[in-house]
Amino acid sequence: MTAHLRCLSCNAKLPAAEHYSCPECGGELDVQYDHDSIREDGRLAQSxxxxxxxxxxxxxxxxxxAxxxxxxxGEGNTPLVRSHNLARRLGLRHxxxxxxxxxxxxSFKDRQVAIAxxxxxxxxxxxxxxxxxGNVGNALAAYAAHTGGRADIWVSHETAEAKRQQIEIYGAQVFLLPSPQGDGGPGPYFSALKGLPDFCARHGLVPMISARPINPYMVEGAKAIGYEIAATLGRNPDVVFAPVGGGGLAGGVFKAFSDLVAVGLADTVPQLRGGQRRAYFAPVDRMDEPQYQTGYYLPLDGHWAWQSIQASGGTLQIMEDDAIRAAQGELARQEGIFAxxxxxxxxxxxxxxxxxxTLDPDALTVCVISGFGLKDMVAAREIIANAGRPPIEVASLxxxxxxxxxxxSLELN
Ligand SMILES: [Zn+2]
Structure with a gap:
């Protein structure tokens, strides 16, 4: 293992041991690797x-x-599915x-929780x-159950009901906070994100928020999305569309493609194009504005996501909820993929x-679909109500x- 921790504030180098933030200055830690020795060693090129x-x-x-x-x-090794219908409609050949x-x-959070x-x-x-x-809670509850560990999980009333139930069925303890956008105001949920490391230190818990400022090991799991894409395609793609929620997926996949170039297994990094939802956090290209009067920056990996997008020559697009719902519906109806x-x-x-x-028709393009649709059936019901085929009541066949x-009339499209 060549992994070590590097403080992004004071540049301290630390062993990859029990540090979740810099013991010198409190700064954010990044896991870094000795790319030259990985290249010389040659084992990665085999495996x-x-x-x-x-x-x-x-x-x-x-x-x-170890x-x-x-x-x-069994996380990872997820399918990379070639698009035919949406590819044609969007004018993309690959x-x-x-x-x-x-x-x-x-969801992809299983990768992060498995590694951390x-x-x-x-x-x-x-x-x-x-x-x-929701999704980190689901993953943590499952992996804690699998390993005989214990998981305590704070969610808000805004968390989709199916995700809350998914946490509960694995036997983890749910703590329910007021909704960030409801009457309780934004305070408690977002303060909990910020306050968890201290809370964990007081009670002997490991903080498992999938954000690099809180646990630098979590995001290492997300990198495997990028490694797998390149391994399947035989090279780094030209363009990758990634969701920007917390920011760690976008940052993680760009780190992965950069790693592959650094160890000599790929030639160039792809252009990273992020899609972020307007309704939740501030756009990651405007992270100089602390959110919700809490005095800190959200999403927690937003700076990192935006740095990655910029370094790749990519773009950030801020999407309205209507456009996201429309994309969900189209993906399901045209590709059989429920997100x-x-x-x-x-x-x-x-x-x-x-x-x-603004798409290049000949670019080798990958779009990351980060989580499965059954996790939020309230959202799905809206799409079905607008665009689904209503059920037909019948007494018998x-x-x-x-x-x-x-x-x-039997002919299908
Ligand atoms: Zn430091």
């Missing part, structure tokens, strides 16, 4: 294209001392969807806590970019005959 447990396949670029003992529920909803609890919980267990820790809009709202941010941005004529009057 990275072989399907297998994420922690072993990309071991040289993961922060674990990758063979890593916790796994479009693929990376389906992160195929992870064990239905494995790291914590190497350090002898078994009690975990997170503040989550939750966050899962469709990147696609909504890609559809808007196509409408504005025979009574359905009237809807199949002629052979032509």
């Amino acid at each position: 990275w294209r072989q399907p297998g447990p994420m922690a072993e396949r990309f071991a040289e670029l993961m922060p674990l001392a 990758p063979e003992s890593a916790v796994s529920l 479009l693929y969807f990376k389906l992160e909803g195929s992870n064990p609890t239905g 919980i494995s790291k914590a267990r190497e350090l002898g820790r078994r009690r975990f806590a997170t503040v989550s809009s 939750e709202p966050h899962g469709a941010y990147a696609l909504a941005a890609m559809i808007e970019a196509a409408d504005k004529g 025979e009574a359905s005959e009237a809807h199949f009057a002629s052979p032509e």
